Amino acid sequence: MSRKSPFGFLFGKNLENLISGIRRRKDEDEKEAFIHEVISECREEVRSPDYDIKTMAVLKLAYLEMLGYDMTWAGFHVIEVMASPAFQQKRIGYIAAMQSFRGDSELLMLVTNLLKMDLVNKNIHTVGVALSGLATIVTPLLAQDVSDDIMRMLSHSNARIRQKAVLALHKITLQYPDIFPQALERISDLLDSAQTELTQAIQAGQAGQDEQYERDQTAVISTAVSVVGEMAYRAESLSQLIELTPRLFAVFVSSKHNWTLIKILKVFLLFSLHEPKVRPKFLPAIKSIMQETESMSVVYECLNCIICGKMVDEDDFELASLLMAHIVLLINGETSLSSQSSLGSLGLVSSEGYKIDWSGDANLRFVALKLLVKMAEINPDFVPNELLASVMATRQRDPALLKRVLALAVASVNDDNFFDIVENLMQLRESFTESESQSLLDIDIDVIKTISALGAVRNYEHVPDFKWYVGVLGKLCMDSYSEVLSSRLLDIAIRVQDAETREAVVETCYSWLSSRVNSSSNKMMLNMAAVFWFIIGEYPTQQVLDNLEDLVKLAALFPIPDVITSLTKLMSKQVARSHFVELDLLKLLIAYLEPLCTNFDFEIQERACESLEVFKLALNTPEKATEILGSELRDMFSCYELVTVAPGTQKKIQPPSNLDLDTPIMNLNLEDDSENPENGNLDLDLDLDLNLNLNGDKEHLFRSSETYSQNYTDANPDLVGQYDQADQFESLESAAPNAENPENPENSNLSQIFDLNAKPTMDTLFAIPKSTQRAKPAKKKVVVAQDATIDGPVIEEEKKTTIFNQPLKNGSLIQPDDKVKVRHKKKSKKNHTKSQPL
């Protein structure tokens, strides 16, 4: 075919000038100036009475729009061009409209009539262009106006128009959902008639005379099916659509058109999830298509439909092995499976493992891996260890593929392959440490996360040897900073109640900390260090306690409060063990803490002062030092065992029956208060739920906020007793509203001091949150007490859990039949405060 000349004869030159003009100018500023010049020319040209010039300007603007220059200002002129009787111009108008119209209602009002006219134009090309345009620019109003016209067009004599109309109808229902039932009916009629005519055509035209007619019907069916699929994905309920199942099924078993098959499989997947009863009907049909087709994309879609449509039961190994065989074939780029139905009979499994060609098409590998992950998620045993080993051995470098491999590893890890997977991943990491490209760094982080996540699968069930696993994690910690790793080590230290494992963890932490001497401290490093210091403080080994002095010297590297707590704890444990206070060590600690008492970090200052006082006390009373440090101080840390609590546990806790959240804590029952009997009920609701009760009018709300602060001042003895530390606040706050009351001499004194004689001030306003603050701890305390009643905890990997100081007696929190006794964990910083002295 001959090369087409650049656009048209009349104004080809003009567009060419623009494009080559842009291409010629290499300098960005120059280019920008040129484009702006062209745009301002266009502003003139679109007003031209000559439609050739007007159209050209719109076309140029459409080109510039593609490069990111706004053309919405030209909307009206675009419509002028769309309305041109010449097809060449109309077509350009529609292209520009599709690109630039964004639901501007005023513009689209002008379009409505134009569209209605174009839709009934005697030239089918015009109708086609109008339909494409409508499908793109449709808005709710426009949808209402043209919906009837479009539905009529579903029976247009031209197949192409029927196709475009059904697509446009779908877009219209999205904007105007009221017509959904009608539209669905019309679409299913269309599907019916096309299917019947196709069948008749095939029967009649056996010599293939009427090929075009057949093709048309196939195309209409394909489009109608796409639209049904599109509707199914967006529908809130599938109940209406699922009635189409018989029609779609008939198309499915008879169609030879791959793209149609794929679209139907997508719909079947949704139907199968929605209505399990259809599965036995779908499955054999899908299996037979899968076996017959030569199209990889159809095989992939069949597998995807069966696997994601939950048609494979957890224990259906027969079906699983068929699917696995197909997946392996897919990787190898083959489709025909003939009648054989297992890997063994295909000769795909041999003593050396799987005969998989990993050098083939990366795209097929990608989709096959996705399927494998889903298979393993249904039942890890569906993916044989040999296959996994073969996948792992491929050393994927493509981030997208590698992510699937990692997901597959986590999904199919078991006792037998744990070691191999981890070793393999470690080797994989080594292979890309030389390269420094960003994408590889990202992969490296993914690999580290996977190694960490693998251990936690089913609560460490598959870890063959904790000492080894901890060693692996320790090695990773040395290579790269990742909080995932420190959290994992903490989790292991707490959960795995095995002396050797803990020793290994502590050793890892110790050597990590002592190797930080030459590294600069960044946030990530300090976050990890905080966790490691905590672990050492909580589970010190003999060696750590013997070498406490070294640790104190090391402490200066880490400007974080956690170090102080950890060292205090270690000191108490050391004294408790040796029943003797090493004065040199004590002095060393004091020397370390003293400067920290003036540290700019509040938290460090606070902790340092607290610990320092205790140590000084011990130093000044040598005869009692052992008791103070070894017994009293130690008990502060160890009176409760550390327990981890499953996520969501706190939500399960019922508030105790005697917790009254409705009665105001204080009620200032002054004379005028009697007028507002409901005042008392308002305040705590407000601040506890942070949920304004908006029943009343504005005035009402205003008054309630006034009484708010008043309610404060009237002590409710039951509740206030719990908050002794807040006493000072109350005495001050009580002054505020009372200040207006001259009958109270005490208050008028205060009012002089505080100048509170005016309207409520910031102080009184600020009083509100204070009540919230006081209410919260009460809830927490209650929570701790009730915790024992909670049933078996749910372990959710990588979710932060909360921690409570909790007697370990609550057997329900321990899983008795685990290989290692395991408790629930915690990661947040708060657990350092848990054993905070004083």
Add this chain to the structure above:
Amino acid sequence: MAFQYILLLSRQGKTRLSKWFETYSMKDKGKITRDVTTLVLSRKNKMSNFLEYKDSKVVYRRYASLYFVAGIEAEDNELLALEVIHRYVEQMDKYFGNVCELDIIFNFQRAYYILDEIIVAGEIIESSRREPIKRTTQQDALEVAEAEASAANKLLL
């Protein structure tokens, strides 16, 4: 279940064609184009043709100096999207005769016309290899006839 956009990018990251099947603001279009361009250009030869971008998937394939990029939804069939891209390239190749980047640059509206015959509102509508090209040629013939008629009219006046 549908195409969100089709982009044609040069190896230098210049946009040669962009077709959006959903309504995006100018700003979003710009951001998606930039992000996707960076992602696609950083891919190496032997890698797969699929990428993940936010909640969607990006399917791309390089033809000579041009990258054809399609944004599809997460549930969509990636292989099918690749086939559609290929079909589009095939059609342009037939239409222009050994299509090259310059043909698309200077005839961008024609590249749009052909695309409009393959994908409407994000859905594939053509089912045969002959159909789109036939339609586009018919429409071109219509244009030529119109232009000749109007030229004749001008002469007569």
